[in-house]
Amino acid sequence: MRRITLAVVGTVAALVLLFSYRTSTGGSGGSAGTAPPGIVGPTGTGADPAATSAATVSVNGSVEDNGFGPVQVRIAVSAGRIVDVSTVSLPQDGHSQRINSYAVPLLRQEVLDAQSARVDTVTGATATSDAYLQSVQAALDAAHLGSGS
């Protein structure tokens, strides 16, 4: 799957978790459902990207842990541009719920802002504890992988 995509678009985005912290297990966390990172519908696996270039393709970001549980976002890409951002998974604890009602709209705006600025990548104070933005970066990477830009 990935090899096919690489061959077609000449672009790769890879992600690895590094210098890992042991995640907090203090919160109950719940087990919010997550999905495998990468391209999801409507193309299915192995589809010819050329045939779907005008369609909207959804891409799941990697699953990041914000210390309270897994966070995952999904972006929708159409014609190489991000057109929507939504959440696949958010932690179930009360703390995250309070944060998320604020953070998710911000996150959504950030992806769209980064897109409008036509940036390839972003520098800022080390994002080690900010799972939301990590996941957005992952989704942006996935967008590069999916869009062939």
Added chain:
Amino acid sequence: MGMPISLHVRQGADTSAIAAAFAWLRRVDRMFSLHRPDSQVSELNRGVRALADCDPLMREVLDLCELARERTGGCFDALLPGPDGRVAFDPSGLVKGWAVERAGDLLTDRGVADFSLNAGGDIVLRVGAGLPRWRVGVEDPAAPERLCAVLELGDTAVATSGTARRGAHIVDPRTGRRIGGTVSVTVLGPSLTWADVYATAAVVRGPDDLDWLAAHPDHQALAVDGSGSIAATPGLHTLVRRR
């Protein structure tokens, strides 16, 4: 928590080179992470492993940390008192930039001539023949969802240190006090190891004191404070593209 490392290759993607770069990064993490009790640096700090029994890379990093302390006038120091008051060796302020720079070298050595390798905001850039320069957004430390500048960059390294994301996590080694306020400093240079060290030192010194970087003519810096005011070294103005 973890740190994402993303790699974007626009030309000449070679999966074995990419695998080698990430294998190197994982190896460094296993050796130098303070969050892993079984890492060599953790064992060194607990006194259960001697320096002589560490991988030679440990000595190399130790020497680089000492050089960084000298070059920054003590504004960077890897030997700091831990929560228990004992001095501990914490090279994480240097290891990330060093490891990512080496990962970039691995890619270059294996023929990958175009890439953006970004580790939590610390970036190595290479531009392949015929391709445009990379556009790098600089986050506003007061509102990280916004960008305060866009830099168009060729073959260079970019590192940002600041107090925005993790709050007051940078300590002034000279006083032991944590750096307060909202500030970020972005440093550009030929080496990510040193761009990262100088960015951290610049935050310790304060964003209105970028003059000391003039001693490092290959480097440029951009400092942003909480009010959004930007200070930059002279050479950087030509690189900034307003949004």
